[in-house]
């Protein structure tokens with residue numbers, strides 16, 4: 001499975017990056033997963049400026065910055081979206097990036113790894129609906145991380161006491177990645193039939 005771990009915030013000093021590095025490290029340690037980071041900070045986009053909804057515009061003219069993002073995101077079998085919670089939802093930068101999507105996520109599985117005072121739960125619920133509308137198959141497993149800042153270092157290493165909790169975020173992430181792999185295998189077979 002070729003997996004993209006998408007970092008959903010771009011502000012200086014963001015902590016989502018270290019959460020994404022933790023996801024990336026975990027994914028790369030698993031057999032059969034080829035994981036890469038897509039950092040929205042590397043894909044500066046205009047605010048959606050297309051005259052017709054991208055999905056319904058056969059004559060769509062895509063500007064280079066947008067094409068770069070769409071090409072990057074289309075190159076994967078499955079996705080982990082790492083998002084903080086901003087005002088009970090996802091960051092505007094992530095919503096805007098998803099508004100450019102047409103078929104790039106179609107029939108491909110995704111999961112959500114969120115954080116915030118309540119684990120980013122409200123952002124994750126919004127993102128689930130947005131990804132469904134983007135035609136991704138959002139799997140039931142997700143990870144809602146409370147206390148991320150103290151638990152993960154800058155390189156994405158989870159502290160040993162949190163890591164060993166059988167009901168903690170590491171167990172949730174392991175289960176989510178296993179499920180993602182199952183859905184990815186099933187859906188890629190079906191897409192190629």
Ligand SMILES: Cc1cc2nc3c(=O)[nH]c(=O)nc-3n(C[C@H](O)[C@H](O)[C@H](O)COP(=O)(O)O)c2cc1C
Pocket residue numbers: 009010011013014015016017084085086087088089115116117118119120
């Ligand atoms: C504009 C803004 C709004 C926020 N709103 C919420 C919120 O509604 N609920 C919450 O739990 N945390 C909220 N927070 C706290 C963030 O989840 C926390 O700062 C987190 O580190 C942000 O992720 P980032 O560091 O990747 O940007 C907010 C932070 C910002 C900057």
